[in-house]
Amino acid sequence: MPPLPSTQNAALLSDLSSYIYGTTRLGDEQIPFGDRVKVAGMAMDAGVWFHTSHTYGDALNVLRTAFDQDRARVPKLIVKLGWTSIEEFKNVIQQNLEPLGLDSLELGQLCLGGQLAEEFANGGTCYKEFEQIKSTGLVKRFVVEVFPWTSWIALKALRGGYSAGLVDGYIFYLNPLQRFASNELWNEIVSRNEPVIAMRTVAGGPVHQLRDVPGAAWKEYLQKRAVEVAPVFERSGISSWPEFCVRFAHSFPQVRATVGATARPENLQEFLRAADNIRPLPQEIVREITRLHGRWSDELDMKAEPWSM
Numbered sequence: 078m079p080p081l082p083s084t085q086n087a088a089l090l091s092d093l094s095s096y097i098y099g100t101t102r103l104g105d106e107q108i109p110f111g112d113r114v115k116v117a118g119m120a121m122d123a124g125v126w127f128h129t130s131h132t133y134g135d136a137l138n139v140l141r142t143a144f145d146q147d148r149a150r151v152p153k154l155i156v157k158l159g160w161t162s163i164e165e166f167k168n169v170i171q172q173n174l175e176p177l178g179l180d181s182l183e184l185g186q187l188c189l190g191g192q193l194a195e196e197f198a199n200g201g202t203c204y205k206e207f208e209q210i211k212s213t214g215l216v217k218r219f220v221v222e223v224f225p226w227t228s229w230i231a232l233k234a235l236r237g238g239y240s241a242g243l244v245d246g247y248i249f250y251l252n253p254l255q256r257f258a259s260n261e262l263w264n265e266i267v268s269r270n271e272p273v274i275a276m277r278t279v280a281g282g283p284v285h286q287l288r289d290v291p292g293a294a295w296k297e298y299l300q301k302r303a304v305e306v307a308p309v310f311e312r313s314g315i316s317s318w319p320e321f322c323v324r325f326a327h328s329f330p331q332v333r334a335t336v337g338a339t340a341r342p343e344n345l346q347e348f349l350r351a352a353d354n355i356r357p358l359p360q361e362i363v364r365e366i367t368r369l370h371g372r373w374s375d376e377l378d379m380k381a382e383p384w385s386m
């Protein structure tokens with residue numbers, strides 16, 4: 078199928094907040110429950126969308142408590158839904174809705190594995206099921222989750238013309254240190270102007286910490302990438318890493334939002350400040366990091382064992 082004219086995709090996911098509050102840190106039981114509820118409430122006050130999953134520790138309990146304090150301000154949610162069969166998929170919807178006291182989800186993140194991934198890639202029966210779920214309003218829209226090792230699924234469905242109409246965009250790690258779509262899929266997304274939700278805004282923390290503090294980067298490859306990206310960040314003259322990262326994500330016209338997590342009020346404020354009036358980074362910086370992404374993808378990401386990075 079030829080690429081859609083870019084204007085046709087322009088409206089998709091255009092209602093997302095440019096920064097989305099990621100909720101993994103709300104599942105950290107080392108932090109007092111009340112403090113986590115408070116930071117969730119602050120993100121609600123800011124009016125941004127949230128990204129969550131029933132797999133994030135007790136994050137849904139924290140969210141439920143925050144939502145119950147003011148049901149009028151319940152944010153729009155992106156929720157991970159999967160994995161290998163349609164029965165399991167329907168079950169996962171309920172595993173999120175029930176704890177949150179909700180009856181529908183705004184945006185479902187299709188996390189596809191096994192048989193479900195095969196069907197999706199090949200235009201199989203899952204499409205009827207997903208359309209049915211959408212038509213009842215249980216999940217209003219869908220995006221497809223992509224990793225280096227699952228990029229072929231999204232690519233095959235996109236090129237086969239199966240996912241158009243069902244899927245509003247793609248969600249994957251996209252930050253200065255990671256771009257978890259294969260080069261081939263990324264090029265297809267860019268040329269078709271497909272909407273993207275960029276995950277892991279700050280790649281896990283400040284770049285100098287990732288580079289210099291032993292153990293700060295959860296995998297060695299991230300520490301090595303921080304060595305390459307820190308000079309680019311320094312050259313930009315921008316003092317805040319979150320600002321640099323939010324501007325980086327939004328330097329791509331396809332990107333609708335960047336998803337970043339924090340359990341700290343001051344770090345949430347920094348995300349929110351960075352997302353206020355976003356200016357894309359200078360093109361030469363974006364080009365330099367894009368080149369790194371392309372190289373890292375071929376050298377490591379596409380060769381990596383699934384779920385190893």
Ligand SMILES: NC(=O)c1ccc[n+]([C@@H]2O[C@H](COP(=O)([O-])OP(=O)(O)OC[C@H]3O[C@@H](n4cnc5c(N)ncnc54)[C@H](OP(=O)(O)O)[C@@H]3O)[C@@H](O)[C@H]2O)c1
Nearest residue numbers: 099100101128277278279280281282336337338339340344
């Ligand atoms: N497959 C998936 O669906 C998937 C996978 C990964 C992530 N996600 C989503 O994306 C969200 C973000 O991912 P992530 O948490 O892995 O990456 P991230 O947002 O890039 O990094 C979060 C980490 O950075 C720290 N941090 C945030 N702001 C900071 C600041 N201003 N200064 C210093 N440290 C700061 C946070 O610690 P503090 O709490 O101490 O601030 C936290 O440890 C998740 O919550 C989740 O919703 C989805």
